[in-house]
Amino acid sequence: MKKSTMFGLLMLVVRRDLILAMRRRADVLTTLIFFVMVVSLFPLGVGPEMAMLRKMAPGVLWVAALLSSMLSLGRLFSADYLDGTLEQMMLAPQSLSMLVLGKMAAHWVVSGFPLVLMAPVLGLQFDMTGEALVVLIIGLLLGTPILSMVGAIGAALTLGLRGGGVLLSLLVLPLCIPVLIFATGAVDAVTSGLNITAHLSLLGAFFVMALVFTPWVTAQALRISME
Amino acid sequence: MAINWFKYAAPATFYGLAGKLIPWLAVASAMLFAIGLYIGFAVAPVDAQQGEFYRIIFIHVPASILSMFLYMIMAGYAALGLIFNTRLSAMMASAIAPTGALFAFISLWTGALWGKPMWGVWWLWDARMTSELILLFLYLGFIALHASIDDPRRADRASALLAIVGSVNVPIIYFSVKWWNTLHQGSTIKFTGSSMHIAMQQAMFTMMAACWLYAMAVVFARVRTIILERERNTTWVGELSEVKQ
Amino acid sequence: MLEVRKLACSRGDHRLFSELSFTLDSGQIMQVQGANGSGKTSLLRSLCGFLMPDEGEIIWRGENIRELDEEYYAEMMYLGHLNAIKDELSGLENLRISAGLSGVELTEKEAMDALRRMGLKGREMLPTKVLSQGQRRRVALARMLVNDAKLWILDEPLAALDVGAVALIQQLIAEHLARQGMVIFTTHQPLIVDGIDVLNLNLS
Numbered sequence: 001m002k003k004s005t006m007f008g009l010l011m012l013v014v015r016r017d018l019i020l021a022m023r024r025r026a027d028v029l030t031t032l033i034f035f036v037m038v039v040s041l042f043p044l045g046v047g048p049e050m051a052m053l054r055k056m057a058p059g060v061l062w063v064a065a066l067l068s069s070m071l072s073l074g075r076l077f078s079a080d081y082l083d084g085t086l087e088q089m090m091l092a093p094q095s096l097s098m099l100v101l102g103k104m105a106a107h108w109v110v111s112g113f114p115l116v117l118m119a120p121v122l123g124l125q126f127d128m129t130g131e132a133l134v135v136l137i138i139g140l141l142l143g144t145p146i147l148s149m150v151g152a153i154g155a156a157l158t159l160g161l162r163g164g165g166v167l168l169s170l171l172v173l174p175l176c177i178p179v180l181i182f183a184t185g186a187v188d189a190v191t192s193g194l195n196i197t198a199h200l201s202l203l204g205a206f207f208v209m210a211l212v213f214t215p216w217v218t219a220q221a222l223r224i225s226m227e
Numbered sequence: 228m229a230i231n232w233f234k235y236a237a238p239a240t241f242y243g244l245a246g247k248l249i250p251w252l253a254v255a256s257a258m259l260f261a262i263g264l265y266i267g268f269a270v271a272p273v274d275a276q277q278g279e280f281y282r283i284i285f286i287h288v289p290a291s292i293l294s295m296f297l298y299m300i301m302a303g304y305a306a307l308g309l310i311f312n313t314r315l316s317a318m319m320a321s322a323i324a325p326t327g328a329l330f331a332f333i334s335l336w337t338g339a340l341w342g343k344p345m346w347g348v349w350w351l352w353d354a355r356m357t358s359e360l361i362l363l364f365l366y367l368g369f370i371a372l373h374a375s376i377d378d379p380r381r382a383d384r385a386s387a388l389l390a391i392v393g394s395v396n397v398p399i400i401y402f403s404v405k406w407w408n409t410l411h412q413g414s415t416i417k418f419t420g421s422s423m424h425i426a427m428q429q430a431m432f433t434m435m436a437a438c439w440l441y442a443m444a445v446v447f448a449r450v451r452t453i454i455l456e457r458e459r460n461t462t463w464v465g466e467l468s469e470v471k472q
Numbered sequence: 473m474l475e476v477r478k479l480a481c482s483r484g485d486h487r488l489f490s491e492l493s494f495t496l497d498s499g500q501i502m503q504v505q506g507a508n509g510s511g512k513t514s515l516l517r518s519l520c521g522f523l524m525p526d527e528g529e530i531i532w533r534g535e536n537i538r539e540l541d542e543e544y545y546a547e548m549m550y551l552g553h554l555n556a557i558k559d560e561l562s563g564l565e566n567l568r569i570s571a572g573l574s575g576v577e578l579t580e581k582e583a584m585d586a587l588r589r590m591g592l593k594g595r596e597m598l599p600t601k602v603l604s605q606g607q608r609r610r611v612a613l614a615r616m617l618v619n620d621a622k623l624w625i626l627d628e629p630l631a632a633l634d635v636g637a638v639a640l641i642q643q644l645i646a647e648h649l650a651r652q653g654m655v656i657f658t659t660h661q662p663l664i665v666d667g668i669d670v671l672n673l674n675l676s
Binding site: 002003004008009012013016019020023024079082083084085087088089090091092093094095099223226227 | 545550555
Binding site: 153157158161162163167170171173174175177178181182185206213217220221224225227 | 361364365367368371372375376378380381384385388389392393395396399400402403404406407
């Protein structure tokens with residue numbers, strides 16, 4: 001028997017959540033299919049005019065990404081809450097924030113990263129240019145982890161409540177507006193030939209801020225919800 | 228002169244104090260509303276550019292300012308309640324939320340009413356209007372979270388945490404929306420502030436004071452109800468004359 | 473070691489208990505008794521730090537558990553009503569993960585041995601969803617074999633277990649007490665530990 005370190009515990013949580021996600025692949029796939037479907041519905045709703053679609057593409061992709069991450073966030077803590085694992089996590093001899101960070105990371109790998117991989121294909125459907133696609137991907141890479149991290153606060157606060165999923169969206173979506181603005185703004189900037197460093201650095205700053213504060217806030221929220 | 232402020236932090240003491248203050252606040256608020264509306268409609272001159280329409284700012288501006296201040300005050304009370312575990316602070320936070328949401332709504336509504344004659348559209352994606360809309364969403368989130376948790380203590384603490392996270396985010400949201408607005412060359416609603424007539428200023432400040440007093444009166448009344456509900460099993464509530472009847 | 477001072481807990485408007493004080497020292501075992509709804513689980517959850525008591529404090533080695541936080545958690549183990557095991561994972565994976573969360577890294581062999589001693593030989597690699605209720609409980613209880621916590625807090629450890637498993641649990645508790653460990657538990661079944669007096673705490 002060996003004592004585990006803080007990093008060891010973090011990796012344990014990440015590995016565990018990834019194994020669980022692999023064994024429940026359907027959950028991961030439904031989120032991804034939802035994303036693809038929402039994006040594909042927009043041209044049907046607004047018409048197939050390419051110039052307009054090209055202009056709308058980043059916004060459409062981002063709103064769809066926001067919605068599909070809301071879908072998967074409801075499950076972030078609920079299964080562990082129901083079977084008692086969350087109790088054991090709170091009794092771990094390392095800080096709960098670290099375990100929460102592990103769960104956020106696993107959530108992003110499972111539900112955020114597939115969206116990033118899928119986005120270029122969908123971007124082509126909207127006739128986005130090569131450089132616009134690259135900026136979109138960078139924006140998604142920086143932005144989707146923030147959705148997982150900020151969303152975790154909402155998931156922790158709504159733990160075990162009736163109608164938790166809808167409530168979660170109501171709490172989290174307004175908080176994600178800055179990410180939406182700057183990530184889509186970066187794509188707009190590059191298509192109109194402007195500098196994108198300001199947008200991306202701000203997204204990066206949001207990412208760092210979320211990384212520093214959200215695990216601790218989420219841990220507090222979990223303690224409140226477990227009482 | 229040593230006043231024991233903590234005495235008023237006990238729900239039982241505050242209940243009595245608030246009960247005494249509410250009539251004064253309400254009467255003062257009503258009088259100021261009457262004076263403010265009189266100055267606003269009768270004394271203040273017609274604006275050179277905007278005609279009579281500008282008069283809606285006498286309610287629009289106080290409502291916008293109050294909606295933002297109330298959110299900060301609410302978050303402040305929420306933080307106090309969470310850190311020091313004081314019951315009254317949490318009750319104050321949940322009592323402020325509906326009034327704040329109401330002012331945010333009034334601000335959006337009057338903004339739209341002003342926009343139609345001035346710009347020809349009910350809604351403009353102007354930075355301030357958009358931020359106000361998001362602020363309304365934040366209020367609604369707070370109220371919805373509080374309402375969906377049955378256990379009052381968890382409800383207080385969970386929504387307090389949400390209010391604090393929200394208050395950290397409000398400046399970021401405001402800044403991003405402003406950036407977004409300039410980026411898309413949107414038009415910004417501007418009131419002709421520089422040439423504000425003295426009577427306009429008087430009307431504005433009177434209405435502002437009236438709104439503050441109204442907010443205090445309503446919040447105190449709501450807090451009294453919450454106190455009664457939460458403390459219904461205590462002896463001091465049982466001894467109140469209005470409960471005994 | 474563990475000292476509870478004037479503890480009061482309530483659920484909603486209902487006061488479960490108040491002015492509750494007791495101490496527990498090394499090598500002692502205490503059974504919490506009381507009718508359904510008398511606050512047994514709430515007391516245990518307060519001892520875990522999940523519930524914030526209305527009044528009073530819980531002291532471990534002279535310090536409040538709220539201040540000790542992770543230091544306290546390193547020395548205690550809690551087994552609740554819920555098994556904290558995942559249906560999709562095998563008994564082996566479940567045990568290694570739950571031990572890992574409590575700060576102990578198990579090799580595969582250590583985990584195998586523990587599961588076999590719990591009577592799960594041949595079922596270590598099966599996903600726990602195919603196990604019976606009692607077998608799943610055994611997977612959860614296998615953590616009693618692979619930890620070095622001083623204080624065990626056990627909420628209904630004997631529920632869903634057969635006679636053989638009950639005897640095994642009693643033996644494990646006796647071994648733990650012999651190592652100067654401490655146990656607080658609730659149960660609706662008789663739990664006999666040879667040669668040791670069980671302290672009683674009645675909440676009703």
